[in-house]
Amino acid sequence: MKSTLRENHRYIGVMIMADGHMDRPLLQSAVRLGLLEKLGEIGFAKADPxxxxxxxxxTTAIIRCAHTEAESVRAGLSLITRIGQKKLHLMPVFTSGTILKCKRALAKASKL
Known part of the structure; x- marks a missing residue:
């Protein structure tokens, strides 16, 4: 596929602050349900997180989304406060066009 026809993505680096250990399926459902609630069905479909x-x-995660909806996803992520009975805060730290640059920025931020 031509690079001009391919969809552009943004990668949002997130610091995770939770009461307990967050495994991947639990975190995935928290992001999906939280963003669906905050962005609505149409906004969620446009963002494709x-x-x-x-x-x-x-303690860190990277979320991929459509480049046109990166700001709304960042806002929605910061509004997620809990999943089930667990308290949870997702703090967007860095937005990048490549996953490698996002990983480097998260590694630098987690050392602080």
């Missing part, structure tokens, strides 16, 4: 990467210590 996907959990691209979870750090091995479950």
């Amino acid at each position: 996907k959990l691209a990467h979870v750090g091995h210590d479950s």
Whole structure:
């Protein structure tokens, strides 16, 4: 496929602050349900958010979304406060066009 026809994505690096350990399926459902509630069905479909990467210590994650909806996804992520009975805060730290640059920025931010 030509690169001009391919959809552009943005990768949002997120720091995870939770009461307990967050495994990938639980985090994925938190992101999906939280953004669906905050953005609505049409906004969620336009943004097409996907959990691209979870750090091995479950304190960082990278979420892929459409480049036109990156700001609304960042806003929606910061409004997620809980999943089920667990308190949860997702803090967007960095937005990038490549997953590698996002991983480097998250590694730098987690050292601070």
